[in-house]
Amino acid sequence: MENFVYANPTKLVFGKNVISQIGDELKSANISKVLMLAGGGSIKKNGVYDEFTNSLKSRSIDIFELWGVRPNPALEHAEEAIDIIRKNGIQAIVAVGGGSVIDEAKAISIGVDAESLWAIYERREAPKSALPIYTILTISATGSEMNSGAVLTNYKEQKKWPYGCPLMYPKVSYIDPSKQYSLPWNQTVNGAIDAISHIMENYFVMGAAQETVVSYNESLMRSMVKHTNVLQKEPENYDARANFAWIATMALNGYSGIGVNGGDWATHMIEHGISALYPHVAHGEGLAIIFPAWIDYMKDSKPEFFTAWAKNVWNKDSVADGIEAMRAQYKAWGSPTRLSDINIKKENLEAIADNILELSRPGKLKSFDKADIMNILNLAL
């Protein structure tokens, strides 16, 4: 095991009908004016918006609403939020939505007291402070509700960068799994694939030294497949939604990466390159396409470990069969699993590779150069 520091101050309030508790929580923190950040209107259909606003109104807390967070949250929209916060003396942000909304809230939180938010994302400025963030999660997927990272896209420059620091942990996150009953099926699938991918980013850099973590990561991946299969037939199965939600949180709150100093994350960086250039591609779709290719490309770097993955997660005797089982499972859920499924062709690959390398060389198990990235993209065609 490598040395590590674990500290995660986020409080989770998890279960049926918990959203209405947020008013008391904000009141007890002496917060009387918040910015509500949201995406589209789904939170008006599933009851989350009413439960949230009623809770705050009953405690006389003022709400400024900013809608329109995009699936890959945009720098420009975050800057708009920062303006509203500065002009109105807003004391906290409540992100109501999925990982995109929470990510944007985190970016906003460090942007309020910054010269330039994008300069922070480009590592040219350091964050000084952060507005407190509260989240009401409506799509379990990214784990953003209990970590300190946030991805932001600069559409003008076609750049999608991750950033994170301890200031960006949410204070409190509310997760009511029953509010996810009405999610479109493809969003549930993308969430499952995102969570499994987060575990794999940490898992594949491990070995016998982290046996305990390897072992529970395998159990988390198996459980995610199990509960997603239940949800494919029974979208309103509470326990399946709740287990799904807890796995997605645990996949990226530090526990899946105990004993290693950072995961691999090459697959995520490659996916970011794809969705920076093709913003219609959902994050989970990109991961479903790239991760099998990444495993195929890396499998000989530590054959025993990859073989154990195939056996312990997919009950297959070879890595090749494990990869095929994963692709078949993702396909059975309706996900694309090849670049050709999302209309990306051989002639588009080089631009993707160049975009990725603008930030840094991705990968920990192997630090990738352009040839490595091109090889993986070709395996994913």
Add this chain to the structure above:
Amino acid sequence: MENFVYANPTKLVFGKNVISQIGDELKSANISKVLMLAGGGSIKKNGVYDEFTNSLKSRSIDIFELWGVRPNPALEHAEEAIDIIRKNGIQAIVAVGGGSVIDEAKAISIGVDAESLWAIYERREAPKSALPIYTILTISATGSEMNSGAVLTNYKEQKKWPYGCPLMYPKVSYIDPSKQYSLPWNQTVNGAIDAISHIMENYFVMGAAQETVVSYNESLMRSMVKHTNVLQKEPENYDARANFAWIATMALNGYSGIGVNGGDWATHMIEHGISALYPHVAHGEGLAIIFPAWIDYMKDSKPEFFTAWAKNVWNKDSVADGIEAMRAQYKAWGSPTRLSDINIKKENLEAIADNILELSRPGKLKSFDKADIMNILNLAL
């Protein structure tokens, strides 16, 4: 899954040579005067005392030393510490040792600002505030380094009560697994059994609704057996010590009990009754004796779940075989597994049962009356 709130603010600093970081941590919290709490002299032999004191001296932090914490920490000793703290304006407690030392530090921390510490333990007074606690863990077992509970014994009244509240979370806990190389074998064994028992206290109140947590709890139990077996042959195997330490922390930092509102804890309460009357009995020994009997007594309450436990943890096809496999494993590690092994006889049992029931009826899967407790004690003879 039942609704739950998860919040654990303790920061863990884990790995080789991390203890020397504590001086900087205390300095950054503006702490210049601490009480060091410790048990016997083992921390002078394994280097922990020197590493700790040098780190504080180099930052000009004053240390008041109080030694002599007992394996079941004593109210009287905690009160002595409270006196020292009050007289000297001490700002923080550093617990250097195992779970007993950390538990006593937690009790002290809420006692400084209380009328009567024991009144808090008897639920006649509520804690108002707590002195900050830092811990340097030298025996992985109780999980006390990352939770808010602490057991205290009133030897005069022969009472051993648990208490816990959010004020009692340590600020920072340092875990250097290599400092546990020199532990006597029986302390390693007691730690393994304690951690497995903590997981079981949560695990056995679960069912299909908590499948994810059930599944990783099983993986944690299997891993603990695996790494303890390694340590029996290679006490200085770093990775085995590190995995062992992480499992022991995770067994009681909230993760093993996600999705249930509190575990069973009858076995622990019965063990507390035993060691209140027989203070020479180590906590892990008492658990090794009582848990197999508890499983035997409760197995018909949900036969499928107990059968799955036997299969998934011990690879046995029946609960009876699972119990025997557990007893055989504990025995192979040198632990007692019967009350007769520690010289407790049939005629002693009633006094134990009466002692336990003085605080409350133990058990969640079943709320035990005196007859239940007597039945379990008889099964453990």
